[in-house]
Amino acid sequence: MSSEFGKILKVSVFGQSHGTAIGVVMDGLPAGEEIDLEELQRFLDRRRPGKSSLSTARKEGDVPEFLSGLENGRTCGAPLCAMIRNSDQRSGDYAGLADKPRPGHADYTAWVKWKGLADMRGGGHFSGRLTAPLCIAGGIAKQILARRGIYVGAHLDSVGTACDEHFPLCPTRELFEAVAAKPFPALSDNDGARMQDAILAAKDALDSVGGVIECAAIGVPAGLGDPMFDGVENRLAAALFGIPAVKGVEFGAGFSAAARRGSKNNDSFTIENGTISAGSNHAGGILGGITTGMPVTLRVAVKPTPSIGQPQKTVSLSAMEDTDLTIHGRHDPCIAHRAVPVVEAVTATVLLDLLLEGDHGTF
């Protein structure tokens, strides 16, 4: 296992859904960075469940305790460890599931890998709950990046077949803040209402629904990243696929670029205010794995929550025979909207790592 990513800034996540605590170690943070804990808490609250009928009723404060790395509100050069104690656990809800792997969850693959010895209560280490420590890391990274004029924002691009608008060519910090302040992370309120309807309709049908998240980072200097396997896309994708339920990642025009001709997909260079820019950004701010200076843009596909209220077909691992399963307990009919800050968090953490690594192109 390696629940860790990063090169200069290494982020290591620990915890199980129903264990004592979850948390994160950030190794490689620069010293002297002030962390605004209230701003961090507001960021964490964006992914927190229990706020509305759109999410699981599980209530958790998600207030991190800092065990190391932070002194007098500033990073101090040592690895930062933050943890959140698990409080509202109802393991009983999951009793009896152990023998019947839930379709779409990691129950079966974990059973194969750990031969039934893993702690899979509530999804164990695979649980979406582990995105809370990712948001601690990402919330800290966002503050450090913002001090350098780099801002990361995201919104829910679609739920099922209901779509939001896309980010404009050059989104602004104000736009990021506006969507972050909304109770539902859509650019267009009308589209947001339709996406919420899609979630509630799935909930009413004892079902769930997936979604797509669009994320952008502005102010990223040109020249970060490397060709081939250490590029910005490689590193972002490797980290983003670590968010539970993510099944696709694309940059810039992504899959739609494959349907285009080159004359329409190439971003022409031009001089704008004395610097080199592009009139379009189908490259998503990345050419040859290296940032262009245009916004870094990406889209992430989140599958529908595997836990649904409808009976499903599965197998009994002990009897090795087909059986039925009905999952009780509390579930999110959609996790895509709650994953919006998580995508921001992971994107910000990877970009901070790239920024810390710097540009080794020349000495």
Next chain:
Amino acid sequence: MSSEFGKILKVSVFGQSHGTAIGVVMDGLPAGEEIDLEELQRFLDRRRPGKSSLSTARKEGDVPEFLSGLENGRTCGAPLCAMIRNSDQRSGDYAGLADKPRPGHADYTAWVKWKGLADMRGGGHFSGRLTAPLCIAGGIAKQILARRGIYVGAHLDSVGTACDEHFPLCPTRELFEAVAAKPFPALSDNDGARMQDAILAAKDALDSVGGVIECAAIGVPAGLGDPMFDGVENRLAAALFGIPAVKGVEFGAGFSAAARRGSKNNDSFTIENGTISAGSNHAGGILGGITTGMPVTLRVAVKPTPSIGQPQKTVSLSAMEDTDLTIHGRHDPCIAHRAVPVVEAVTATVLLDLLLEGDHGTF
């Protein structure tokens, strides 16, 4: 820079398009594996240019010389190094481009990163030519995997808006071999003809076109990979984005899963011939980052070749002013069909790495 990927099996790629040679080092291969050099050459020939009007006219033998790691046709435990000397270089074709970054290429980002000091003739280290060493690595990985009953195959899923059929739920080795033997890598010959038409139409318009590649691996045992950041998706995506021009990667249903409801996206488990299987494979054979035993399936978006014959707008780096650029020389109107074996190669290499790492779930 790190033109390397892999954990137990490390694959390191070197070379520039117009340098002395390109090549690959594979560090971590098991000893005693017989490598059929004729079979390897047939695999390399699948990506080789100069075979038809669909590709660049650049002709290269692409016959690797093995410098180490292979003795008497078998791997010998030491790192394997193979190289291909560059022969048919026409650097003159690229003269004058240095000052005018080609839209869609890495010229501009390389100029920023290396301050004009990089060897960018023919794309330098960013060139699609570097996929030849990837295919050497992948061709070797494919032979080692095949000996363990694991087969990797791919086909061109779409070109522009022309689409091929998809792989069936459980593709076979024979199907993989059949499509590999075709001059154009489509499952359906009719669809293949339409896709070729799309390429030729783009060529006629002095333009280019993108495409999507579908890849599948069968025989992969359940239990490979790890949760969070060291999962099969993370590792495959990190490597696949190393193929030049790839802008999107999805597993299983991928982005289309985001449009679905959970009841339709979950793959129900069932007992089939005494083993646990699933009646659908929207998960692409991966749950929680770990293989399920179903085929591993993925799709890769390849952008249209940035080099087109039409005049394009760009800037003069020396004058810092807008200018026009017309690219002469030989270019592929589409690289997606040539990237089909490259996607197979990278997928096979990552799977071999995972297989060598084994299952550390329990001792």
Next chain:
Amino acid sequence: MSSEFGKILKVSVFGQSHGTAIGVVMDGLPAGEEIDLEELQRFLDRRRPGKSSLSTARKEGDVPEFLSGLENGRTCGAPLCAMIRNSDQRSGDYAGLADKPRPGHADYTAWVKWKGLADMRGGGHFSGRLTAPLCIAGGIAKQILARRGIYVGAHLDSVGTACDEHFPLCPTRELFEAVAAKPFPALSDNDGARMQDAILAAKDALDSVGGVIECAAIGVPAGLGDPMFDGVENRLAAALFGIPAVKGVEFGAGFSAAARRGSKNNDSFTIENGTISAGSNHAGGILGGITTGMPVTLRVAVKPTPSIGQPQKTVSLSAMEDTDLTIHGRHDPCIAHRAVPVVEAVTATVLLDLLLEGDHGTF
């Protein structure tokens, strides 16, 4: 920074001497391993200070709390996080030191690196206190190894010029347990008494003294490790130099091999009880980076504690002028005897990592 080591089993250490807590994350432990917490505590107690006049008077319970990875006394497949809250802090003892770097400590280099922004109270993240989490990791590794017949033991080989006996050619588990049970970790009680005298003499002189630790691992199977840069020596040395105050590492005959002739240094192979063995072990159980099956033996040089009661010459960083410094507070006149279990811990952790990686020589 990277306060982490390991390949399959990654061990990440966090905390500062006077911060909230110190701890460790072990990522990659196999599931289902029973951890005897009482045995672990006995191991931790071996390095704990405050037990005698030989050590600092700082008293700490050093009882770890497990935040994740351990359920019902067994590893559960998820990363294991354990922490120890810091209780007996007296930061006041260190007031005023910030401007005067203590000779032999990392104060000056930390000041250069973090520009005075690091938390260096009590040595911060450089403190010997950070060896407590290393012992948690190593104590767990020792239990898992012991279950496979692999035992790791160490003793204090010398203090100043007072020397202990060396381990015999093939030490036994019983010998390891006997020395671990002693209040002072010497093989020979007479030599131990002389080494203790050397420590007390240094203490009386307001001074400190260094020492050498000999460590051995028995039951290690042949074939672990790799040539060149991923060998057993490389990986053990890289980790052992992470123990504060370690300035030298040697394997087998080590530096004394350099004074020998080949005919005396080569270990002849012979058949013993049907298996291949050697009549001597100058190689320290490692040839070409790979284990031979003989005991893995190594020696580690620990410098004298930099903190001494005598006045020392240093500089004022603010005034950039020479000055004097007298360090008050509690210090160990020798840390080498307390580092004995730490060397065992690090050695055991690296060997477990190698064992989990397994032997990829052939498939």
Next chain:
Amino acid sequence: MSSEFGKILKVSVFGQSHGTAIGVVMDGLPAGEEIDLEELQRFLDRRRPGKSSLSTARKEGDVPEFLSGLENGRTCGAPLCAMIRNSDQRSGDYAGLADKPRPGHADYTAWVKWKGLADMRGGGHFSGRLTAPLCIAGGIAKQILARRGIYVGAHLDSVGTACDEHFPLCPTRELFEAVAAKPFPALSDNDGARMQDAILAAKDALDSVGGVIECAAIGVPAGLGDPMFDGVENRLAAALFGIPAVKGVEFGAGFSAAARRGSKNNDSFTIENGTISAGSNHAGGILGGITTGMPVTLRVAVKPTPSIGQPQKTVSLSAMEDTDLTIHGRHDPCIAHRAVPVVEAVTATVLLDLLLEGDHGTF
């Protein structure tokens, strides 16, 4: 296997003693660095065999061919690959050895690991011949470092019991160059003569002898490296143990520090010419894993060449019985003097990697 080291600058070594070629890939070099090939060749010639009666009679030109990464005499941003074709192979010399592992060599451990499938002719990938590519990498690193005022030098500190002088507290570039220009790498010519006598005496006795190498780097800025497991000592040691026959590594006073008291071992800080310096350097220029700005000093123990002309006891792997072995062919009675430039090379490469990584202490 991982025949690679480095973090930002990755160095990957390939080849077997009697294979087609040996070589190295350097991934992460900055662009635009001029490489003086004649100077590089002079450096390579320092380790080349066949120059005197002190070394093996095997003659090799050791002239590297650059396959990539070097254009018009300058690094070009792409991975640099250099290879040396093997010419003077006499595999016949090694015929029949396969069944009888040579004591002190990796024959037995390789046989266990690769089950007899490795190419072990002439030591295969374990051969000292693989230090030639290390010297290519290190020779390039030395040139890049020298341009930044950082110089690395080494000398033979002892052979058997014959000792050279040690480096002065602050060695100079001129001293490094003077010893590098000598046919035998001793600081004192008298001591050098005695060390050569020791080698010839061993040769006459059909035996071999070990030695110790002292290496120093001057001009290294303070603040490089990190605490715990990513420090300068960890990284240097991990790489230095990759040199065949190295069995011990120590920094500064090393093992002798363990025999000292703190008052004698601590290096007092003082102001010298306006900068902070130390009047002694028992720390070897490294405190807490981080460079102090004083010279980085280290010593490396090289065991006696395992190949000796005397008959030795070993086993027959096929018969599993004791037997005798007499090694014919050409061998070095001592490899320590030839390893002097190799230690310089590895040290320079690691320091360049650290320098490229830079100081991430603050942003």
